[in-house]
Amino acid sequence: MTDTRVTIAGVELKNPVMTASGTFGSGEEYSEFVDLNRLGAVVTKGVANVPWPGNPTPRVAEVYGGMLNAIGLQNPGIDVFARRDIPFLKKYDTKIVVNVCGRTAEDYIDVVERLGDEPVDLLEINISCPNVKEGGIAFGQDPKAVEKITRQVKDHARQPVIMKLSPNVTDITVMAKAAEAGGADAISLINTLTGMKIDIHKRTFVLANKTGGMSGPAIKPIAVRMVYQAANAVKLPVIGMGGIATADDAIEFLLAGATAVSVGTASFFNPCATAEIVEGIESYMKKYGIADVKELIGAVR
Numbered sequence: 001m002t003d004t005r006v007t008i009a010g011v012e013l014k015n016p017v018m019t020a021s022g023t024f025g026s027g028e029e030y031s032e033f034v035d036l037n038r039l040g041a042v043v044t045k046g047v048a049n050v051p052w053p054g055n056p057t058p059r060v061a062e063v064y065g066g067m068l069n070a071i072g073l074q075n076p077g078i079d080v081f082a083r084r085d086i087p088f089l090k091k092y093d094t095k096i097v098v099n100v101c102g103r104t105a106e107d108y109i110d111v112v113e114r115l116g117d118e119p120v121d122l123l124e125i126n127i128s129c130p131n132v133k134e135g136g137i138a139f140g141q142d143p144k145a146v147e148k149i150t151r152q153v154k155d156h157a158r159q160p161v162i163m164k165l166s167p168n169v170t171d172i173t174v175m176a177k178a179a180e181a182g183g184a185d186a187i188s189l190i191n192t193l194t195g196m197k198i199d200i201h202k203r204t205f206v207l208a209n210k211t212g213g214m215s216g217p218a219i220k221p222i223a224v225r226m227v228y229q230a231a232n233a234v235k236l237p238v239i240g241m242g243g244i245a246t247a248d249d250a251i252e253f254l255l256a257g258a259t260a261v262s263v264g265t266a267s268f269f270n271p272c273a274t275a276e277i278v279e280g281i282e283s284y285m286k287k288y289g290i291a292d293v294k295e296l297i298g299a300v301r
Contacts (some may be wrong), residue, residue: 004278004282006260007259008162009162011121015039016250016293019264021099021164023265026042027044030267030271034274037092041095041096041122042089043124043262045075047077047078047100047101048073048075048100049102055208055209059208061197065217067214068212068213070208073129075101078111100112100125101126102129104133108149109153112153112156121160124162125153125163127145127163128191128213141166146163146165146182149182160186161186162188163179164187164191165179165191165230167219167223167226172226172230180234186237186239188240191213192219193215196212216243220244220249223240224240227257228256231256237259239260241262241263244264244266245273246273247281250281254296255300257300263277
């Protein structure tokens with residue numbers, strides 16, 4: 001028998017495969033392709049304290065090796081989410097991770113407090129959001145802001161807190177240490193890299209927002225490097241993501257030091273990707289005689 005269980009901040013997952021926020025909705029639209037019971041956790045789309053309309057269209061563009069998105073964290077808000085999405089996910093034997101977004105510290109705190117009495121397992125705080133009180137720079141691009149927002153969220157959260165780190169920084173270890181100093185229970189990385197695409201025939205930007213978040217297979221080597229650096233800089237569990245499309249990709253992140261992985265863009269071009277990765281990890285463990293998946297975590301030094 002192979003043991004694929006991993007633990008993040010006291011929460012046991014049946015395997016290390018999760019969905020990436022914003023790529024899986026809240027699971028319902030994918031449930032006809034994937035048995036959600038097979039997944040370690042479902043990470044929801046970002047949830048704010050009020051409905052967010054998102055950015056104007058066009059806001060998605062295919063690029064070489066991935067995609068750009070400038071969705072703008074469109075979501076129906078915490079009230080609809082709690083009434084509609086949590087009951088749906090509770091029908092399945094999988095952990096529920098709620099991704100939280102906001103424009104001010106008060107926004108985050110409002111959502112985190114509302115979720116305190118809800119049956120969800122972990123909170124993932126998206127600090128790539130622009131901090132409107134600091135001139136629009138993302139919370140996650142200033143280590144002092146990372147530590148402060150982490151501490152503020154932790155003061156109000158009843159569930160363990162995962163801080164989702166932006167790769168758009170000079171040194172990811174500084175941000176990982178700031179999250180740890182603020183009391184984070186875990187970190188997840190990487191969020192999307194900032195990119196741009198120009199239509200040479202129309203001589204204009206492909207995205208209405210001009211820039212968007214780059215995701216997909218092309219960013220995987222950067223993500224693996226940052227996960228390795230972060231895992232060796234802090235004592236927190238790390239959830240790795242960025243271009244994971246196959247079990248081989250996921251195992252690479254585990255070897256680099258990730259305790260779990262999130263699958264994002266791959267679900268768009270292969271709706272069954274998450275379940276296939278679960279099966280692929282199990283097959284890899286059997287092939288190499290690995291009894292416990294934890295033997296792989298951080299095995300490459």
